[in-house]
Amino acid sequence: MKTVSLRNKILSLSSLKKRIASLRRQGKTIAFTNGCFDIIHAGHVSYLEKAKGRDRILIVGLNSDSSVRKIKGPQRPIVPEKERSFVLAALACVDFVTIFQEETPYDLIKAIEPDILIKGADWKEKTAVGSDIVRNRGGKVEYIRYVPNCSSTNIIKSILEKCAK
Secondary structure, three states: OOOOOHHHOEOOHHHHHHHHHHHHHOOOEEEEEEEOOOOOOHHHHHHHHHHHOOOEEEEEEEEOHHHHHHHHOOOOOOOOHHHHHHHHHHOOOOOEEEEEOOOOOHHHHHHHOOOEEEEEHHHOOOOOOOHHHHHHOOOEEEEEOOOOOOOHHHHHHHHHHHHHO
């Protein structure tokens, strides 16, 4: 098996766009998902493995530290973006990671134009951010069920409860 440098998997948007152009010329399908991925756990790994699917290039848009704080509050993230991106890049199912600053990945999705947008099943009844961009290009949106009771928030809550005893 070929060893891949994690530095080659964590890319700026400009570098990522160049890689995507090359991959598209090779006929590859570009899949995209995003998240905070603070305290990566089995639920995250299961979700990302399903998102990878077969014959897809999986790109993960990672919320920056400032973005996570806007979404989750001043106590988050627990793990800094450089470390979160490193752990994500170490997963075999993740082809590329790029960090974005905004609260939503809309501008990132617009820039990379994925063929498939992947969201958690909790988004099925809502409008997934960027779904309009993907569908307007003839792409599709897929929804993946989460592993029940498996979340960073639950892990943090459990740790705090145990520390309080």
